[in-house]
Ligand SMILES: O=C(O)CCC(=O)C(=O)O
């Protein structure tokens with residue numbers, strides 16, 4: 627397995643800071659690229675998005691073979707998840723939001739093990755909130771097929787600046803078990819192997835796998851599996867998502 631160099635080596639470099647002048651909100655929705663549809667005279671914003679743009683027929687997308695693989699190996703990949711409009715909206719939103727340094731729920735800075743900047747998805751986001759609702763549909767499918775017992779989902783956008791990764795961890799730290807399934811959705815177009823930033827995940831049989839963070843790909847895995855993000859050589863955008871067995875928890879304040 628690849629050993630990741632500590633992020634501390636690069637923490638604090640001003641060149642890695644992201645500056646967001648005008649964070650999105652309901653008064654300032656991100657613009658969608660004008661060629662998503664034929665509207666040319668009015669600038670198209672994320673107000674034009676609808677939940678139906680994020681429709682995925684999860685029952686069809688998750689074949690019996692994949693469900694078996696998820697149970698036996700602990701992980702699967704689904705490619706080409708969303709239609710073009712939804713993907714572009716998520717990509718646009720991920721580039722506009724106000725990121726903060728990732729923190730543990732206890733509020734302790736963990737920049738020594740992870741270098742991502744995050745923004746929890748709350749109802750005031752546009753594309754991200756529809757994404758989360760689609761993930762809730764996926765959770766229902768997993769409950770029906772695998773009796774997964776998921777009761778709600780949470781997700782945050784993450785941006786790894788150049789030179790950052792995330793050390794080996796499981797998504798249920800310190801013996802916790804609220805997270806049943808982790809899912810990560812990737813947003814970078816044209817990600818090359820030389821860009822680094824692979825997600826390395828150790829399956830149920832102890833075998834490591836490298837997953838490249840390519841746009842419109844969703845990796846779904848058992849939250850107890852060990853995994854790490856190798857250092858990215860390009861700014862790396864994703865949505866980290868967790869399906870939980872406990873009831874609704876309040877969103878973590880990121881201010
Ligand atoms: O971005 C990834 O590929 C994984 C991120 C991750 O492991 C996490 O946020 O817990």
Ligand SMILES: [Fe+2]
Pocket residue numbers: 795796797808853
């Ligand atoms: Fe993780």
